[in-house]
Amino acid sequence: MIDLRSDTLTQPTPAMREAIASATVGDEQKREDPTVNELERRGAEFLGHEEAVFLPTATMANQIALQILGRPGDALLVERHAHIMLSELGGPAAHSGLLTIGLEGTKGRFSPDQVVSEIRDRTSVHVAPTRIVTVENTHNSAGGRAWPLGEIDAIVATCREHDLAVHLDGARLVNAAVACGVPTARIAGAFDAVTICFSKGLGCPLGALIAGSHELMQAARRGKHFFGGAMRQAGIVAAAALYALEHNVDRIADDHARARRLGEGLLDAGVNVDLEQVETNFVQIDVGPDRGDAIDRMKQNGVLVSTTVHPTVVRAVTHLDITDDDIDEAIAAIPAALTRDQSRSVSQA
Numbered sequence: 202m203i204d205l206r207s208d209t210l211t212q213p214t215p216a217m218r219e220a221i222a223s224a225t226v227g228d229e230q231k232r233e234d235p236t237v238n239e240l241e242r243r244g245a246e247f248l249g250h251e252e253a254v255f256l257p258t259a260t261m262a263n264q265i266a267l268q269i270l271g272r273p274g275d276a277l278l279v280e281r282h283a284h285i286m287l288s289e290l291g292g293p294a295a296h297s298g299l300l301t302i303g304l305e306g307t308k309g310r311f312s313p314d315q316v317v318s319e320i321r322d323r324t325s326v327h328v329a330p331t332r333i334v335t336v337e338n339t340h341n342s343a344g345g346r347a348w349p350l351g352e353i354d355a356i357v358a359t360c361r362e363h364d365l366a367v368h369l370d371g372a373r374l375v376n377a378a379v380a381c382g383v384p385t386a387r388i389a390g391a392f393d394a395v396t397i398c399f400s401k402g403l404g405c406p407l408g409a410l411i412a413g414s415h416e417l418m419q420a421a422r423r424g425k426h427f428f429g430g431a432m433r434q435a436g437i438v439a440a441a442a443l444y445a446l447e448h449n450v451d452r453i454a455d456d457h458a459r460a461r462r463l464g465e466g467l468l469d470a471g472v473n474v475d476l477e478q479v480e481t482n483f484v485q486i487d488v489g490p491d492r493g494d495a496i497d498r499m500k501q502n503g504v505l506v507s508t509t510v511h512p513t514v515v516r517a518v519t520h521l522d523i524t525d526d527d528i529d530e531a532i533a534a535i536p537a538a539l540t541r542d543q544s545r546s547v548s549q550a
């Protein structure tokens with residue numbers, strides 16, 4: 202089976218398992234785990250910040266970021282299909298008392314004018330003051346789209362001008378950096394707080410970082426404990442993340458090239474793919490209204506894909522465990538599955 206549902210599905214490689222097995226560990230809560238400490242040092246550098254804090258998941262990193270950047274009753278601005286909005290169970294309201302306002306995005310992005318138009322009067326005794334803006338890059342539900350650097354710079358500048366905290370949900374930041382051809386720190390360094398995930402394109406079993414200033418990361422360490430994320434011999438997992446920083450960053454370009462080839466191959470075979478959307482490791486395929494059936498038929502042909510927020514669209518995501526041969530097979534199997542679909546619906550008509 203060629204599993205293109207998500208880049209979260211990677212299995213740790215033998216070399217990563219070797220790094221895990223030989224990790225030196227200690228009590229992470231006491232800051233005595235040398236492998237976690239090294240990951241936090243390297244991670245801070247990688248993200249262009251003073252300090253980083255190791256966490257089990259990117260969801261926890263996002264929730265901690267929002268809690269430490271705002272106060273209960275504040276408003277958070279985020280694109281309306283962002284992970285924070287759709288897939289974190291209303292966490293900003295539940296954990297941090299934030300009012301989340303969804304901005305209408307284009308390709309997962311929004312403009313400085315949209316931010317400015319949602320800024321509320323902080324002296325009012327009625328309205329929730331806008332305090333935090335989150336940017337998601339790459340943007341998952343927009344199809345792994347990457348923000349152009351100039352647009353990020355403009356959002357950050359607007360936030361600075363209006364005294365708004367700015368957070369980057371960079372769960373797939375490495376994909377964004379590779380797509381833009383810049384170091385991760387060039388994108389992440391300008392934000393107040395940054396989330397990055399190790400269990401997606403970087404191929405680790407779990408793990409995430411939040412990064413920011415020393416002062417903010419002191420608050421993040423309290424948040425980590427508060428959310429139940431302070432661990433013990435976590436170097437076992439941090440060793441995988443260190444391995445990934447060393448070996449799995451540059452190779453993300455291969456995932457992007459494979460996604461591109463998949464998109465081109467499918468388009469050539471008459472499948473409804475918009476190549477302009479294929480900027481990183483996601484290929485969005487419009488299969489029409491009978492999406493569930495299309496997914497089943499692809500599965501029968503040996504390819505797994507997943508749904509998206511768009512009712513007729515499925516996504517195929519390339520990752521560490523997908524080879525060139527898998528792409529060739531998928532280019533043959535997906536159109537065959539969809540063609541059977543079309544002929545069936547014609548004969549039913």
Ligand SMILES: Cc1ncc(COP(=O)(O)O)c(C=O)c1O
Nearest residue numbers: 258259260261284341370372398
């Ligand atoms: C943009 C984005 N942010 C955050 C997350 C959460 O990651 P985790 O599964 O590590 O909590 C995801 C997961 O898919 C994501 O796509």
